[in-house]
Amino acid sequence: NFNITQTLIWCLWGGSFVFTALRGFLRWKSQHRLFADDHFVFFGLLSLTALSVVITRLLPQFFLAQEYSKAAIADPNTPMPLPPDEFVERTRTALKLMFSQMLLFWTTLWAAKFSILFFFRRLVIGLPIYMRAWWLCFILVLLLYLASIASNFLTCRPLSRYWSATGCSDPEDLIRADASIKFATSADVVADALIMLLPLNLLRKLQVSAQQKFGLAIIFSLGTIIIAFAFARLAQVTKATSNPDPAALADGPVLLSMWSHIESSVSVIVATLPAFRYL
Numbered sequence: 001n002f003n004i005t006q007t008l009i010w011c012l013w014g015g016s017f018v019f020t021a022l023r024g025f026l027r028w029k030s031q032h033r034l035f036a037d038d039h040f041v042f043f044g045l046l047s048l049t050a051l052s053v054v055i056t057r058l059l060p061q062f063f064l065a066q067e068y069s070k071a072a073i074a075d076p077n078t079p080m081p082l083p084p085d086e087f088v089e090r091t092r093t094a095l096k097l098m099f100s101q102m103l104l105f106w107t108t109l110w111a112a113k114f115s116i117l118f119f120f121r122r123l124v125i126g127l128p129i130y131m132r133a134w135w136l137c138f139i140l141v142l143l144l145y146l147a148s149i150a151s152n153f154l155t156c157r158p159l160s161r162y163w164s165a166t167g168c169s170d171p172e173d174l175i176r177a178d179a180s181i182k183f184a185t186s187a188d189v190v191a192d193a194l195i196m197l198l199p200l201n202l203l204r205k206l207q208v209s210a211q212q213k214f215g216l217a218i219i220f221s222l223g224t225i226i227i228a229f230a231f232a233r234l235a236q237v238t239k240a241t242s243n244p245d246p247a248a249l250a251d252g253p254v255l256l257s258m259w260s261h262i263e264s265s266v267s268v269i270v271a272t273l274p275a276f277r278y279l
Contacts, residue, residue, distance in 0.1 A: 002063045005258055006056065012265035013052045019272040020045045027275060037119040037275065044111030044268045051104040051264055054097050055257045061094040062253040095163035098253060101260065102152045106184065108264040109226075110145040112271035113191055116223070117141060119274050120199055130202055137198050144187040155180040178238065185234045192223035192230075219274045226267050233259035 020041055027038055064081055071078040080087055117138060124130035153159060155177050156168035168177065199220045203213060237256050 002059065005059060005254070008258070009052055009055055009261050012261060013048060016045055016048055016265045016268040019269050023272040023275050035118070035122060037115045037117075037122070037271075040111050040115035040118060041268065041271050044108050044115065044271060047104055047108040047111055048264050048268050051101060051108055051261060054101045054104060055261055058094040058097040058101065059254065059257060061090045062257070065091060065094075066251060066254060092163045094253075098257070099152070099162055101257060103149060105260040105264055106145065106148045106152070109188060109267050110141070110148075110191070112226070112267035113141055113195060113223075115271040116274060117195055117198075120195070120220075123199070124202065127202075133198060137194050140194055141191045144191045148184040148187045151180045151184050181234065181237060185230050188230045189227050192227050196221055196223045222270050222273055225270050226263065229259075229263040229266050233263050 023041065024034065024038060027034060068078065068081050082090070117134070121131075121134055124134055156162040156173055161168055161173075168174075199216075203216055203220065236259050237252065
């Protein structure tokens with residue numbers, strides 16, 4: 001349902017805004033300054049805002065195309081909901097927005113990852129071994145981000161076909177699109193796993209109470225929440241895109257947009273949480 005999807009998108013954005021604003025306010029009130037991890041969260045919210053606007057713009061056309069496709073399957077004589085030229089032009093615009101949506105999606109996710117990574121950096125400054133491990137993790141996470149962005153440009157070749165009248169609908173295009181989603185999701189999960197593994201040895205050696213260690217372990221394992229949503233997104237999207245039923249295939253763009261926004265919002269909220277423990 002279009003209205004429910006739009007309401008969900010902006011409710012999630014509102015939740016992300018509240019958590020981010022509260023974190024920034026409390027950080028400034030308690031420490032009178034902001035740190036790199038705060039700036040990454042703010043950037044993540046900015047990127048999420050752009051993502052929300054883009055999805056809001058493209059969803060009407062994809063819902064319209066979805067309804068028309070299902071009606072045309074049931075009755076091939078179903079008239080187009082708009083004049084053909086207008087329908088094609090609106091579809092091209094929606095596909096361009098879909099392309100930018102994916103760039104904003106990965107950027108929002110990685111802004112949240114870098115926020116958590118820079119939060120941990122403040123805990124290991126002055127510890128050479130851990131700083132070297134941090135830099136290695138930072139480089140790997142950055143490379144995974146660049147690889148995810150690159151995969152978006154390589155899914156459809158030449159790139160202009162992405163927003164052509166027929167889009168990338170050839171069998172080999174669909175195979176590449178499926179591979180791109182799986183690769184980028186793997187990069188997402190690996191990046192979260194690296195960030196969670198980074199502090200494990202330090203946590204084991206900390207001379208603090210078991211209760212404090214447990215609290216820190218929860219903070220450093222927050223990435224599992226994002227991983228869970230990444231797998232949920234992958235399952236929902238591939239279930240639609242790999243289904244030979246044209247009616248199910250028509251759900252693909254809507255599901256991709258909805259679940260991309262859900263995971264992005266959750267990642268921003270999760271990125272705000274570690275700081276509350278230390279405010």
